[in-house]
Amino acid sequence: MNYQIPFLDLSVKDPIIKKELLESVSNVLTHGRLVLGPEVEMFEKLISEYCGVKYTVGVNSGTDALYLALRSLDIGPGDEVITTPLSWIATVNSIVLCGAKPVFVDITNDLTINNNLIKEVISSKTKAILPVHFTGRLCDMDQLSEIANQNGLYLIEDAAPAFGASYRGAKAGSFGHVSAFSMNPMKVFNGYGEAGAVVTNDTNIYERLMSLRYAGTINKEDCQEPSLNGRIDTVQAAMMLVGFKYLQNKIVKRREIASYYNNTLGDSVICPKEHDGYFNVYYTYTIIADRRDDLQEHLISKGIETKIQHPILMPYHAAYKNSNKINIPVAENLVNRILCIPSHENLTKQDIRHVANTIRGFYGKQKI
Ligand SMILES: *Cc1c(COP(=O)(O)O)cnc(C)c1O
Numbered sequence: 001m002n003y004q005i006p007f008l009d010l011s012v013k014d015p016i017i018k019k020e021l022l023e024s025v026s027n028v029l030t031h032g033r034l035v036l037g038p039e040v041e042m043f044e045k046l047i048s049e050y051c052g053v054k055y056t057v058g059v060n061s062g063t064d065a066l067y068l069a070l071r072s073l074d075i076g077p078g079d080e081v082i083t084t085p086l087s088w089i090a091t092v093n094s095i096v097l098c099g100a101k102p103v104f105v106d107i108t109n110d111l112t113i114n115n116n117l118i119k120e121v122i123s124s125k126t127k128a129i130l131p132v133h134f135t136g137r138l139c140d141m142d143q144l145s146e147i148a149n150q151n152g153l154y155l156i157e158d159a160a161p162a163f164g165a166s167y168r169g170a171k172a173g174s175f176g177h178v179s180a181f182s183m184n185p186m187k188v189f190n191g192y193g194e195a196g197a198v199v200t201n202d203t204n205i206y207e208r209l210m211s212l213r214y215a216g217t218i219n220k221e222d223c224q225e226p227s228l229n230g231r232i233d234t235v236q237a238a239m240m241l242v243g244f245k246y247l248q249n250k251i252v253k254r255r256e257i258a259s260y261y262n263n264t265l266g267d268s269v270i271c272p273k274e275h276d277g278y279f280n281v282y283y284t285y286t287i288i289a290d291r292r293d294d295l296q297e298h299l300i301s302k303g304i305e306t307k308i309q310h311p312i313l314m315p316y317h318a319a320y321k322n323s324n325k326i327n328i329p330v331a332e333n334l335v336n337r338i339l340c341i342p343s344h345e346n347l348t349k350q351d352i353r354h355v356a357n358t359i360r361g362f363y364g365k366q367k368i
Contacts (some may be wrong), residue, residue, distance in 0.1 A: 005342050017246060020076055036058075038234075039238035054206070060194055071208075078100075112132065139145075
């Protein structure tokens with residue numbers, strides 16, 4: 001179906017940006033270092049500076065970033081990792097592929113892990129807490145850091161969708177012992193294909209990550225432990241160096257759209273809240289709506305594409321159905337009410353007005 005207002009628009013509209021992107025690719029083709037080339041180092045340095053961390057390791061995808069982050073902390077068989085049930089499945093896949101066991105803790109209305117329930121599930125096997133900055137909104141990192149420190153646990157941020165988000169000026173990725181980003185094309189800071197990054201302040205973790213990214217080798221030859229090929233293409237890094245210049249504008253635009261929706265939809269649905277000191281990047285603008293499925297149908301009929309991220313809670317995927325009994329009533333309720341509405345930076349004022357009025361109309365509210 002051809003939507004009048006698509007959920008996302010990944011085409012590059014601005015001719016100047018398009019030209020810069022093509023030039024960056026051309027430079028890579030000229031020097032010919034196609035994987036882990038000089039632009040990768042520049043990209044890693046840029047991310048470290050921006051996020052306020054010592055080290056960045058560019059990788060193939062956010063999934064790789066998560067998996068290698070866990071591996072770099074020696075998380076494996078016999079270990080438990082506490083996480084949220086509501087995320088892209090890569091979060092739990094990475095835990096399980098390391099051989100560890102995920103332990104799910106319910107969420108709050110913010111759609112992120114409920115910190116108050118974490119202590120109850122900490123056991124002698126717990127090795128790490130893996131919160132997800134779902135929708136591009138930071139979890140309560142002060143409290144999470146405190147829980148992790150008090151219990152001698154690692155804190156790993158799944159910051160995949162939250163590059164650029166911050167809490168009191170500290171950026172996503174800078175709170176964890178190690179943190180993972182995705183730069184897949186859907187993310188706010190995106191590659192033009194698959195890409196990701198792992199960040200840390202710890203020299204040992206960094207060195208381990210460098211080896212794990214390269215089949216577990218040192219000196220690119222001697223394998224110390226089995227691992228994958230997590231290397232990043234130079235072309236992706238080169239194009240993201242261009243994209244980075246325009247990132248702040250995109251975030252500003254998304255925040256303006258969010259603020260418009262907050263002002264126009266608050267009497268119809270539950271809008272995402274930005275708590276004091278937090279700066280969200282609105283990877284998605286996710287509302288909590290009554291009669292969600294009917295609303296989604298109604299929006300489709302008016303040419304508006306929406307998405308449910310994600311319709312199946314992680315523990316309920318076929319791959320994980322036989323896991324232990326879990327108690328996640330809030331997530332079970334919210335998963336039937338969440339809806340991501342278009343909020344990308346290419347939308348016009350008329351577009352977002354149309355979205356807002358269509359939602360208002362569905363709930364019998366006056367047009368604005
Ligand atoms: C996008 C995303 C991932 C995975 O990133 P990929 O680059 O697609 O592998 C993991 N976790 C969350 C929360 C994400 O949003």
